Amino acid sequence: MNLTPEQLAQFDKDGYLFFPGLFSPEETKALNAAVPELYSRREAYNVREKDSDAVRTNFAAHMYSEPFAKLARHPRMIKPVEDLFGEKLYMHQFKINGKMAFEGDVWQWHQDYGTWLNDDLMPTERAMNVAIFLDDVNPFNGPLMFIPGSHKKGVVNAKHDLTTTSYPLWTVDNDLIRQLVGRAGDKDGGIVSPTGPAGSMILFHSCLVHASSSNLSPWNRNSVYLSVCAVSNHIRRHKRPEYIAHRDFTPIECLPDDCLLKPYPVDLPWAKGMPSSALQTSIEPLKETA
Template sequence: MKLTPQQIERFDSDGYLFFPGLFTPAEVAELQAAVPALYARREACNVREKDSDAVRTNFAAHLCSEPFARLARHPRMVGPVQDLLGEPLYMHQFKINGKMAFEGDVWQWHQDYGTWKNDDLMPTERAMNVAIFLDDVNEYNGPLMFIPGSHRLGVVDAQHDRTTTSYPLWTIDKTLIAQLVERAGGKHGGIVSPKGPAGSMILFHSCLVHASSSNLSPWNRISVYLSLCAVSNHIRRFKRPEYIAHRDFTPIRCLADDCLLARPPVELPWGQGMPARALETSLDPIGAIGETTP
């Protein structure tokens, strides 16, 4: 999937693009069917909510699940990011966020690159997220909220929040959020929240400030996130375990556009379980790419 000049201009201005219903119901069903088994695993890859057993985030499904291994190589998700960054990409992070009915907790205001810079020593913001809805997203089940244009400020001040939720995050001060919202239009567009049917896709800049509220509705809101990074911009430190911040900088090779339904064979390096090395960490900066690719 190629972006048009108008879409590229809109991305540069707003920091995100929204594609309602980009994946068909049949394609979404392939992914939905694989989620329960992933969420049932009692491994480190499943981070659960602070006050319940509901899964908040599942990491690295593309290394152990065939449908998600295909999604990780899908041209509709990978192609637009490659257009914008202009070079081959690798998978920095792959997660399935579960904002479960009545139990899904907040994601505080943050920039993704803030975490990638501080924790992983990613050199620049040449990385971004692509999200696909596995459930319908409405105003009640905790949709993403963006501050349009906030990516143009680069990295803003953040604090490491280890207490609010079960997942630590580099979060942004409320006073600064209020200023950013007012700068973006206040009550007239200072916060936007893309909503749509399952199969919709959002592409957003790694410095775009975003958050989501808790899910008090009776409807789940599960989304898949591919965090794609330019190969030249690979991380320089393994402070976080491999199942969270990946260490294989091999460029992604896309499959055919019909891969979710055609089901071509894919490799599952963690198909027999997460390897012990996936839990290892180091505070030492790493060397050249050829010295670190498995």
């Protein structure tokens, strides 16, 4: 899947592109069928909500789950970003966010690149989020909220919030959010929230300011997020565990477009368990090699 000149211009203006129903019901069913077993595991890569046992985020499923290993190599998710960067990509982060019915907590206003810069020493914002809805997303089950055009500000001031939820985040303060929303149109389009059927896809800039509210509805809102990075822009520090911020900078090679519905061999390096090395961290920058 390649982007048109019109889509490239829209992305430059708004910082995101939305593709409703891009993946078929059969494709999303194959992915959804694997989620309950993944969430049931008592592993470090399953981060649970602060006040419940519901999974907030499952990390690195592409390393041990065949359906998600294939999704991580899907051309509909990878090729558009290659178009934008003009370069091969590696997987910086892979997660399934489980905004579960009645229990899914908020994600505060933030930029993803703010975390990748502060924690991982990623040199520039040449990284991208690609999200796919595993459930129908409506206005009531905690959809993503974007401030259109906020990526144009580059990296904005943020503070490290360690207490609001179970997952630490570099968050943007309310005064700056008011300013950004006002510049984007205030009540007339200053915040947008793409909703649509399971299988819809969003591509959004790593500096786009976004958030999501809690899910008080009776409907789950599971979504997969591929955070892909230009190979030349790989991270320079391993402050976070490998299951959160990956250290293999090998370029992604796409599978055929029908890979979610047909058998294709994929490597599952953590199929027999996550190695202890994936938990090791360091605050020291990586040494540059010639």
